[in-house]
Amino acid sequence: MRIFRRSVLLFAGFAFFLAARQCALAADVTDRSWVFSSEGDYLNWRVESALTSGVSGGSLWAESGASPAYFVQNATLDIPARKDHYFEIRIRMRPASSPTARFAGAYAGIYFTTDAEPSFDEAKKLTFRTYGTGTLKIHNVWAGANTKWTGTIKRIRLDPTTVTDARIEIESIKLIQDRTGPEFILKNNWTYSDNDTINYDTPSLMLMDTYDKVSDIYKVEFYRRPAGGTNQDWVLVGTDISLLAGWQHKFPALPAGSYDLGVKAYDQAMNPNDWDYPEAIVHNLTINPAVTPRIEVDAAGPAQPFDKMIAGNNQIWYRWTNDYDPATNSLKSASLESLLADCGITVVRYPGGCHADTFYWKKSIGPVATRPDQYGNHRAPVPVSYTHLTLPPNYSV
Ligand SMILES: [Ca+2]
Numbered sequence: 001m002r003i004f005r006r007s008v009l010l011f012a013g014f015a016f017f018l019a020a021r022q023c024a025l026a027a028d029v030t031d032r033s034w035v036f037s038s039e040g041d042y043l044n045w046r047v048e049s050a051l052t053s054g055v056s057g058g059s060l061w062a063e064s065g066a067s068p069a070y071f072v073q074n075a076t077l078d079i080p081a082r083k084d085h086y087f088e089i090r091i092r093m094r095p096a097s098s099p100t101a102r103f104a105g106a107y108a109g110i111y112f113t114t115d116a117e118p119s120f121d122e123a124k125k126l127t128f129r130t131y132g133t134g135t136l137k138i139h140n141v142w143a144g145a146n147t148k149w150t151g152t153i154k155r156i157r158l159d160p161t162t163v164t165d166a167r168i169e170i171e172s173i174k175l176i177q178d179r180t181g182p183e184f185i186l187k188n189n190w191t192y193s194d195n196d197t198i199n200y201d202t203p204s205l206m207l208m209d210t211y212d213k214v215s216d217i218y219k220v221e222f223y224r225r226p227a228g229g230t231n232q233d234w235v236l237v238g239t240d241i242s243l244l245a246g247w248q249h250k251f252p253a254l255p256a257g258s259y260d261l262g263v264k265a266y267d268q269a270m271n272p273n274d275w276d277y278p279e280a281i282v283h284n285l286t287i288n289p290a291v292t293p294r295i296e297v298d299a300a301g302p303a304q305p306f307d308k309m310i311a312g313n314n315q316i317w318y319r320w321t322n323d324y325d326p327a328t329n330s331l332k333s334a335s336l337e338s339l340l341a342d343c344g345i346t347v348v349r350y351p352g353g354c355h356a357d358t359f360y361w362k363k364s365i366g367p368v369a370t371r372p373d374q375y376g377n378h379r380a381p382v383p384v385s386y387t388h389l390t391l392p393p394n395y396s397v
């Protein structure tokens, strides 16, 4: 009996832990789910324009001939439309005539009807792109992006591809509420991290690698609070609502002290990241104008020899035309040459990086006066004269 009670207590504790975690990490809510895991059970989906179809091997499958196959749900959904609704489609496709052949990306559509508009039409269609790669793909299609997705959703129809002669295998179709905020990496100009000290009072933050599994980001809010404060202490300092120049903010001048800097990014359905998102906060950043900037080098730390040929820099070929004097085989600016030498640059990569794509060696040799113009790439689209360009490859300082 005692053992039984302890088990109940343990179970209750575990259940509480799970519930608390669910609150902390917002979870998406599935409103309707069709998983084709029972042999022969179409789950009330009707296949149209297919030569053959079935439910087996964990999928609803169909093979189309001269016209694309599509799928219609016979039942009425009667689901209130939400801005954060999305469809999750798990699907695998390839040409029906060959298991090893592939077809390129093509448009797919999910049609829907509402209580106000009971017919399928092109205006009530969610468009996305699918591929005949022969591998399982998961498509998250944001339904709330369509302005007609309002009122009560009644019927749905799935057109997985406009490609004919396709074998289509659908593992599942789900209608889900997006409750998950965006993902991102929090960066700043100096990539300061927790517990750093800076001597200027206008720190800046920037979001990198922003991602939302359903929609794009709508806006980003920037906060501060005294270091070590609670979530109630956050003060909104600025908002970026434009994708222009990325998602970033330069904090207005802050009094000397220690701060936590925080970020809330919202997806298009206005789901923000939680404060416990690992990239949401820079902790304990101290602003101290009296601090002298310094670079610490640990000369006793691990060191390895490296090839001097990699310690160079790109030189864009059309930028050298005015810097190099073929008469003396040296740079025109002696100070520039000595500066490069002082930097320890041992090799200059020439004629540059992507700019080298349009540089032809054969046009750069022979008598200087006979060398034709060359064209830069999209960054230098006009022809420029390089008749006096004679810088040898791998020019050494
Ligand atoms: Ca989201």
Ligand SMILES: [Ca+2]
Pocket (backbone or CB within 6 Å): 240, 241, 242, 243, 244, 245, 246, 247, 248
């Ligand atoms: Ca911006």
